[in-house]
Amino acid sequence: MSSEQGSKNLGSYLLVAPTLVVVVVFLVLPLLLVLRVSFLHHVPLGYTNQPTLENYGFVFTNEGVRNTLAFTLETASIVTAVSLLLAYPVAYFLARKVKSFTLKTGFLVFLLIPFWIDFTTRSLAWIPWLGTQGIINDALLAIGAINQPATIFLYSSFAMDLVMVQAYTLFMVAPLFISMSKIDPILYEAAQTLGASRLRTFLHINLRLTLPGMGIGCVFVFLSSLADFATPKLIGGLVTSIGELIKDNVTFINLPNASAISALVVVIALAVLVLTFRLTHVEQIFE
Amino acid sequence: MTHAVEVDGVSKKFGSLAAVNNVSFNIESGEFFCLIGPSGSGKTTTLRLLAGLVQPDSGRILIHGDDYTHVPTFKRPISMVFQTWALFPHLTVFDNVAFGLRMRNAPRQTIQEEVRKTLELVRMSEYANRKPRELSGGQQQRVGIARALVVRPDIILLDEPLGNLDFKLQLQLQEELSQMHRQLRITFVYVTHDQRQAMALGERVCVMNNGNIEQLDETAKVYSKPSNVFVARFVGESNIVEGSVKSSGGGKNTVETVLGSFVFDGGSFQREQRVWLFWRPENTLIASESASGDYAFEGVVSAIETSGQVTQYVVDVGGIPIRAVKTGLPDPEIGEKAKVSVGVKRDQILLLDTPSVSETGQVERAVLGA
Incomplete structure (x- = not known):
C-alpha cells in the first residue's frame, strides 16, 4: 500500500472517530467490566478480586436462571416468528403491488405513526384495550361470547407477546420492504419462462432474494424482544424476563451473578446474530 | 404441417393505447423470425404475448396447432432471452443455466451433463462457478442464451438480446446466434429495433408500427421490395x-x-x-x-x-x-x-x-x- 493510500484510509477512519470513542467508552469498556466481574468471587454486598468460575456454575445449574432464560428466548422466538409472518405480506404489498410512489411513501409514513409516541406509553396504551374492564372484554360480554371478563388478555405472556409484536413488527417490515424493492421484477418473468410456476417463482426468487432482509429483520426483532425489560413488567404480569432476573441480582447486590447472566445473554445474542446472518446470506446485501 | 406459432387476430390494449392491433401471422418451425419496428410499435408486446407474460384482449395464440392463449407462461414450450440478461444474481453461472432443468425436475445426472454441454456451446465452461456480477455484459448474455437453450424449447424468444452490448460484441454474438440456430434448428423469434441485426439474422422479417404489421416477408424482399414508405424508410x-x-x-x-x-x-x-x-x-x-x-x-x-x-x-x-x-x-x-x-x-x-x-x-x- 502506498503512503498516499495509507493517509486516505486514516482520513476515513477520522470520520468515524467520534462514534468510535463513544462506542469504546460507553459500550466496549462497560462490557469488559461486566465480563471481568462475572469471574470474581461474590461476598455479601460486593465481590473480592479473587478469580472464580462459581458464578457460571450457578448460572448453568440454577433452575430459575435456566427457566427464565428459556422463557425469554421462547418469547423472542414467538415474537420474531409472528412479526415475520405479519410483515412479509405487508412488505410484499408495499414493494410489489403499490405502484404509485406517493402511495408507497404514504403507506410507509402511516406505518411510522405509532413511533411518534414513546415506546412505554405505547405499551401502556394497550391496557384500556386488554384489561378486565377493557374494550375487548366489554365487547365480548356485550355480544354474549363470554359470561365474565377474561383475564388472559392482560398481565399474561399472551399480552406480552402481542404488545411486543406490535412494537417490533416495523423493524421487520423495513428491511423486508427494502430487499423486496431491490429485486428486478424481470427475474420473476425469467423464472416463469424457464418453467417455474407461481409458487416456485415465489420460493426460488422472491423468498430467496429477500432472505437477507428477513435475516436483518429477524435479528432486529429477536434482539429487541430479548432485551425488552419494560413490556414484561408492564403487560406481562407475573412473568419474569431475563432482564428482570439480572436486575434482581443487581438489587441484591450480587454483581458477579448479574454479570455472568449478562455475559451469557450477550454470547447468546451474538450467536443468534452470526448464525442468522450466515443462514440468510446477509453478505449478499453488499453485492 | 402445422405452424410453430400461429397468431390469430390478437389485440392488446394498454389503457387506451392499442399496443397490438388485430395482428395475425404464422411462424414456421425452425425458422429465424425477426420482429422489428420502432419503439412503441408493438414488437415487444407481441413477443411477450407469445411468452404468456401478457394476456391478449382478443384473438388466439396457437403453438404447434394447440391453443395456448390462456396457458400460463411456465407451461409453454418456450424460453426467453432478455435485453437486460435477467440472470439470477444469487446463483452461479452453472445454477442459472440449471434453473430451467431443475424446474422440470430433471435428474441430477442429466442436469450436470446438459449444463456442461450448453456452457460449452456458448463458450462459458470456465466460468461455471462465477456469479453473474463477476461477468462482463457479453458473458452475462452468453449465460442468458445458454439458460434459454438448455431446456430445449420448441421456440426461443429473444427480446433485444444484443441491445445492451457494444457494437463489436453485437457482431460477434450475432454470428454465434446464427451458428447456434443453424446447428440446433429451434424456432427463433427475435425482437430488435435494429434493422441491421434483422437483416443479418432473420430468414423472415415482420415490420411492425403502431401495433400493426407493415410488412411480413423474406428478409431480402423486405429490403428490396418494401410494401410502403414506412418500411422503405425503416429498413435500411x-x-x-x-x-x-x-x-x-x-x-x-x-x-x-x-x-x-x-x-x-x-x-x-x-x-x-x-x-x-x-x-x-x-x-x-x-x-x-x-x-x-x-x-x-x-x-x-x-x-x-x-x-x-x-x-x-x-x-x-x-x-x-x-x-x-x-x-x-x-x-x-x-x-x-x-x-x-x-x-x-x-x-x-x-x-x-x-x-x-x-x-x-x-x-x-x-x-x-x-
Missing part, C-alpha cells in the same frame, strides 16, 4: 421522392415530381394520386458530371460519411436529399460542396402508393417528415 437507407400521377393508362404511368417526370410500366393508378418513388442509395449512380442511368439530376454534395469500407454521399437536388453509396474511401473528385450529377436506372425505382398500414394522417407526416 433510402431515397424517397414524393410525386403525383399525371397520367395512367395503356400500361404506362407518368409521375410528376420536383425532380421532373418519371415514366413507369405496369400498374394502374388514379390521376393525381399521391405516390412515392423509392430506390436504395447503392443504386444511385454518382459522378462529377453527367451520371449514367435513365434519369440524372444535377446537385451539390451536402454531406459525406465514410466507414472506410463504404462511403455515403448526400446530394442536395433542388432541396431533396439524394443518397448515394459507393464502396471504398471518398472519391477525391467528389468533395463537399462539389457540383455532381446523380442518376438512377428506371428498373431500380419502386413506385410506392401507401405511406404506411397505420394510415392516420399523423403517422404519414411523421414518416415523411423524417
